[in-house]
Amino acid sequence: MTQTNELLRLPEGACDTHSHIYGDAARYPLCPGQQPESNAAIDDYIGHAQGLGIQRHVFVQAKAYGLDPQCMLDGIARLGRHRARGIVMAGTLPGQADMAGLDEAGIRGIRFLFPEGSPIDLGAIRLAAERAADFGWSLLVQAQGPALGEVCADLEYMPCPIVIDHLGRFPAGIGADAKAFRTLVEFVANGGWIKLAAPYYGTPDGASDFNALSSRVHAFLDAGAERVIWGMNWPHPNLPAGRKPDDAATLTSLLAILRSDAEKRAVLVDNPARLYGFTPAT
Known part of the structure; x- marks a missing residue:
């Protein structure tokens, strides 16, 4: 049973920066091999x-949905742009006019996914970052932590904000003092962003x-509390139906390790509002 806001005590304007929307397959066709x-x-x-x-x-x-953002765009329209934003999948970059249209529809970023074992394409990231910077967007980069550690220094010099997804996806055996992890902490200290999401990967x-994961979370906050955000990762598409987590319990565990009301407001309200262009909450 979902807990209520009273029990969770979220600050006014709390923002989930990472969830996925699905729809009727007849209206929003899935890519081959993908499951609804x-x-x-x-x-x-x-x-x-x-x-x-x-x-x-x-x-x-x-x-x-591959490169087709229509299902997500319809979700943004359903909620209204005063409450919702979106991040499109990286691929063939749309033209300037198309990007302007996406911006008007509420898009504020481009998503890169690099599966384990695949190289991180810095050239593609830089090209997208240059285009995103024209619209005040950010990039969302998901890759395995050890691979990220090798490119963080390059990501620091991109022309738009770079958000590393899912706490960097470091496996459980990697400690907060490991070299690759400390490299990511340095990235945050030098202006990079980190998203606290999907803790089950670590x-x-x-x-x-x-x-x-409190030691990891605290290391990121100490490096740059103004560049840490949170995402739910609903409906947890990489997990089977029987292993979907209790989102209320997960969020409660995050609130338990945030060390002050100021940290809670930064992570849940102020930082996402600044990054994605929401009106600041009062």
Whole structure:
């Protein structure tokens, strides 16, 4: 059962910066080989987010739709641009006029996914960063932590904000003092952004519990608390139906390790508002 905002005590204007929207396959065709997510349409998300006390939303284009953002764009329109933003999948970059149209529709970033074992394409990232900078967008980069450690120094010099996804996806055996992890902490200290999401990728037993990652979270906050954001990663598309986490419990575990009301407001309200262009919450 979803907890309420009263129990979670989220600050006014709390923002989820990472969830995916799915829709009717007849209207939004999936890419070959991709599986649908049940109970993951925009109305499902709205009900779930409202139950948690989340008031602002940044949707990340689901890889199931390839380069077609229409399902996500319709979700943004359903909520309204005063409450919702979106991040499109990297690929063939649209022309200037098309990017202007996406910006008007609420898009504020471009997503890069680099699966384990694939090289991080700095050339593609730089090209996208140059285009994104023209619109005040950011880039969202997801890769495995050790690979990220090798390119963080290059990412620091991109012309738009770079957000590293899912706490850098370091495996459970990597400590907060490991060289690759410290390189990512340095990236945040030097102006980079980090997203606290999907803790199950880094916990020893795959639990969706930020308590087990408190040393990592605190290292990022100490490096640059004004550049740390949070995302729910709903509906957790890489996990099977029987292993979907309790989002209320996950969020409660994050609140438990944030060390002050100022940190909670920074991570949940002020930082995403600044990065994605929401009106500051009062």
